[in-house]
């Protein structure tokens with residue numbers, strides 16, 4: 001019995017790999033762990049059966065034997081702890097890699113999601129023109145700080161880790177904002193992640209789901 005994740009039956013991101021099952025697919029591909037996918041509709045996500053897995057009625061979830069997990073960060077950490085390839089074996093380096101996972105989710109993702117949601121849902125508001133620059137600046141501050149820490153290295157702290165995997169998936173949300181163009185080193189870092197064979201396999205798998213749904 002393979003681990004089973006849940007993903008959108010028809011992703012609103014239209015196969016661009018922005019939905020958060022992408023992180024879990026990528027982590028499973030990096031460690032070479034085959035997996036099954038249960039596709040769920042928006043309606044099914046909110047139904048009691050799915051909420052036993054995910055209290056907030058969302059995807060992804062992860063089931064393996066009698067374990068059921070939600071939260072993409074927790075799922076990626078679970079995979080990284082049980083398979084080599086995503087976390088260093090040396091204790092301090094391992095802790096630093098996990099710190100970068102939290103930094104991606106707690107420091108970079110909030111301003112990036114806030115900007116993305118505003119650009120998606122607030123354009124018609126009277127205060128949009130005033131609020132947008134403030135949201136952009138909050139992201140620019142973090143991109144500048146990340147750029148200085150990365151300092152031309154390939155990955156955040158030595159070899160590629162789950163910290164980079166989470167950071168790249170968070171930074172990819174900026175793809176339509178134009179902000180990545182202002183930080184060519186960060187854009188190159190994201191491209192390095194996207195060029196990994198495991199990323200490509202994960203991306204193609206989630207795209208195939210959207211393409212199949214679009215044909216039906």
Ligand SMILES: N[C@@H](CCC(=O)N[C@@H](CSCc1ccc([N+](=O)[O-])cc1)C(=O)NCC(=O)O)C(=O)O
Pocket residue numbers: 011012013014018019020021045057058059060070071072073
């Ligand atoms: N913190 C949770 C957040 C999970 C989450 O946001 N899930 C979203 C899908 S990924 C977020 C997402 C959605 C769409 C795009 N997009 O580009 O269209 C990008 C990301 C979901 O189930 N939404 C349905 C709902 O809440 O009713 C995690 O990291 O797992």
